[in-house]
Amino acid sequence: MKTKNLSILGSTGSIGTQSLETARKCGYSVSALSAYSNVDLIEKQIREFKPSVAALVDENAAKELKNRVSDTNTRVLSGLSGVCECASQDGADTVINAVVGMAGLRPTLTAIECGKKIALANKETLVAGGQLVTRKARENKVDILPVDSEHSAIFQCLQGQPSNRALKKIILTASGGPFFGKTKDELSKVTVADALKHPNWSMGQKITVDSATMMNKGLELIEAVWLFSVSPEKVEIVVHRESIIHSMVEYDDNAVIAQLGLPDMKIPIQYALTYPERIESLTGELDLTKLGTLTFYKPDYDTFRCMTVCREAITRGGLYPAYANSANEQANLMFRKGEIGFLDIGELVERVMNEAPNVTEYSADDIDEADSEARRLVLKYAKKR
Ligand code: NDP
Numbered sequence: 001m002k003t004k005n006l007s008i009l010g011s012t013g014s015i016g017t018q019s020l021e022t023a024r025k026c027g028y029s030v031s032a033l034s035a036y037s038n039v040d041l042i043e044k045q046i047r048e049f050k051p052s053v054a055a056l057v058d059e060n061a062a063k064e065l066k067n068r069v070s071d072t073n074t075r076v077l078s079g080l081s082g083v084c085e086c087a088s089q090d091g092a093d094t095v096i097n098a099v100v101g102m103a104g105l106r107p108t109l110t111a112i113e114c115g116k117k118i119a120l121a122n123k124e125t126l127v128a129g130g131q132l133v134t135r136k137a138r139e140n141k142v143d144i145l146p147v148d149s150e151h152s153a154i155f156q157c158l159q160g161q162p163s164n165r166a167l168k169k170i171i172l173t174a175s176g177g178p179f180f181g182k183t184k185d186e187l188s189k190v191t192v193a194d195a196l197k198h199p200n201w202s203m204g205q206k207i208t209v210d211s212a213t214m215m216n217k218g219l220e221l222i223e224a225v226w227l228f229s230v231s232p233e234k235v236e237i238v239v240h241r242e243s244i245i246h247s248m249v250e251y252d253d254n255a256v257i258a259q260l261g262l263p264d265m266k267i268p269i270q271y272a273l274t275y276p277e278r279i280e281s282l283t284g285e286l287d288l289t290k291l292g293t294l295t296f297y298k299p300d301y302d303t304f305r306c307m308t309v310c311r312e313a314i315t316r317g318g319l320y321p322a323y324a325n326s327a328n329e330q331a332n333l334m335f336r337k338g339e340i341g342f343l344d345i346g347e348l349v350e351r352v353m354n355e356a357p358n359v360t361e362y363s364a365d366d367i368d369e370a371d372s373e374a375r376r377l378v379l380k381y382a383k384k385r
Pocket residue numbers: 009010011012013014015016034035036037038039057083097098099100101103104121122123124147148149201202203204205206207265
């Protein structure tokens with residue numbers, strides 16, 4: 001199905017605004033926009049893109065927005081149900097889910113049920129509910145196209161894959177974040193401001209802290225397991241400081257295919273929308289001679305516990321990844337508010353992941369319950385410190 005008309009969830013964020021730049025450039029129409037509470041920015045977006053519907057989760061912000069855009073034809077909705085209505089908007093053929101966190105799960109499920117193509121940035125959705133989301137997508141014959149740069153790279157490297165698959169492993173690259181090479185002792189003293197300084201990417205605050213703890217790479221490992229139906233041991237993480245090779249696949253004959261490009265999310269966003277075609281990009285060209293050297297290192301699984309915990313969680317399966325993800329959402333937030341230290345994040349995620357109930361099947365309600373329970377446990381254990 002060719003993309004022509006978009007519903008963009010999380011339109012005011014880092015991925016959301018870059019998706020709108022891409023829509024503007026590619027000439028796609030936009031029939032739905034949603035955000036949490038950023039009235040000023042979504043008002044501007046409504047005036048430019050003229051969607052039929054817009055939603056803000058926060059009720060008061062939605063009221064304010066309704067007043068401000070009463071002179072337009074855009075219907076304003078509120079709450080999670082409003083976001084889900086944006087995901088099911090009749091006019092849209094493609095939903096870009098750029099919501100941050102578990103809150104993206106219900107809108108993803110709604111979009112799948114409505115048969116929309118999904119361009120997925122919201123990785124937490126696949127981490128917490130991978131089994132449910134991928135099963136529903138198969139049942140409804142819905143494509144989930146990755147926006148995350150590593151997964152877009154893997155998806156691109158898999159084009160032209162042989163009929164026997166012959167996939168030996170996925171090599172997931174990681175920038176290593178701002179704290180690459182630091183010891184636990186050094187990490188015990190880092191501040192929120194230090195964690196928010198990513199060397200290569202400019203992103204929302206939650207994922208920037210996830211990159212510093214390397215939780216982001218752990219989440220991406222789980223995301224790769226679900227998107228590409230591989231077992232966790234087939235996903236190897238390699239630190240590549242320059243973020244030029246966005247990931248690789250190795251086939252049975254030891255041939256390794258890589259996808260390279262400047263670190264700019266507009267490349268994977270655009271590919272998710274134009275696939276299987278390619279068109280000119282807004283992004284600059286890669287000049288390898290200016291870079292000179294590309295470097296690769298083994299990740300430090302002992303210091304960056306979150307990566308190890310995610311690998312363990314997806315190996316155990318069931319709701320373990322949902323517990324790890326929600327524990328991280330809570331701990332990441334508390335770190336940004338100055339309530340816990342940097343190293344506490346990994347310790348809390350590990351402790352709470354281990355408390356997940358051992359189940360093999362789960363529903364969306366079970367994931368919501370797991371979310372509340374994991375957050376409750378993080379608050380309890382953090383208090384005792
Ligand atoms: P941002 O924090 O920049 O944006 C998040 C968006 O989601 C905003 O529009 C925000 O609205 C909205 N939002 C926040 N909370 C809720 C909620 N509870 N319900 C509904 N909407 C909500 O995040 P990013 O754009 O950085 O990241 C979005 C997703 O994309 C994440 O899952 C991230 O992991 C993934 N991703 C991001 C990359 C990047 O380069 N930024 C790269 C790869 C993946 P408001 O502005 O009103 O708060």
